[in-house]
Amino acid sequence: MNITQQCRLLYNENFGDGDLEFENLFFENCFEYCRLEAVDEKVVSMLFALPCEIIFDGGAEDAIYLFAAATKSEFRKKGYMSALIKRLMLESNKPIILRPANQALIGFYQKIGFNAFSAQAAKEVTPILKPKDNFLKLAEKIGKDEEETFKLMCCGIKSEKLQGLYFPYSME
Numbered sequence: 001m002n003i004t005q006q007c008r009l010l011y012n013e014n015f016g017d018g019d020l021e022f023e024n025l026f027f028e029n030c031f032e033y034c035r036l037e038a039v040d041e042k043v044v045s046m047l048f049a050l051p052c053e054i055i056f057d058g059g060a061e062d063a064i065y066l067f068a069a070a071t072k073s074e075f076r077k078k079g080y081m082s083a084l085i086k087r088l089m090l091e092s093n094k095p096i097i098l099r100p101a102n103q104a105l106i107g108f109y110q111k112i113g114f115n116a117f118s119a120q121a122a123k124e125v126t127p128i129l130k131p132k133d134n135f136l137k138l139a140e141k142i143g144k145d146e147e148e149t150f151k152l153m154c155c156g157i158k159s160e161k162l163q164g165l166y167f168p169y170s171m172e
Helices: 003-015 020-033 080-092 103-111 133-142
Strands: 034-039 042-056 059-071 096-098 115-120 128-131 149-155
Touching: 003 020, 003 034, 003 042, 003 059, 020 034, 020 042, 020 133, 034 080, 042 080, 042 133, 059 080, 059 128, 080 096, 103 115, 103 149, 128 133
Parallel strands: 059 096
Antiparallel strands: 034 042, 042 059, 042 128, 096 149, 115 149
């Protein structure tokens, strides 16, 4: 099984909801942004560091939207995901934004330096998190979320600067 197939399997084990159309579009457009940890040439942990920019009233700043962070169940609590995220933090030197898949993950992300803030998909205001490059191509194909407000987390930027962030492409 090649790396892409292993990542798709891991994605399905953790997030598979039967939306094969989205999954195909996601892997076709965004696999280049996948980062992973492997043990004996087998993928045990992965995440997608999707390129974005945060648009403020006074300018813009490159950022990363962290999506589909997953670890095989038998490799959890061994530091693989923490290592992946910490390496991303060091290498990118950009703000990182994510939407925790569930409430139980908030503590995990807080331990590695993330802070929570409120975001919205309901109306376009600044600041805005805008997808870039192939993530933008995917976002244009999938459409926008309808949910009014939701919690995101960030590191590398003060969460106060992002309160009320407009981001309709959370893909949740």
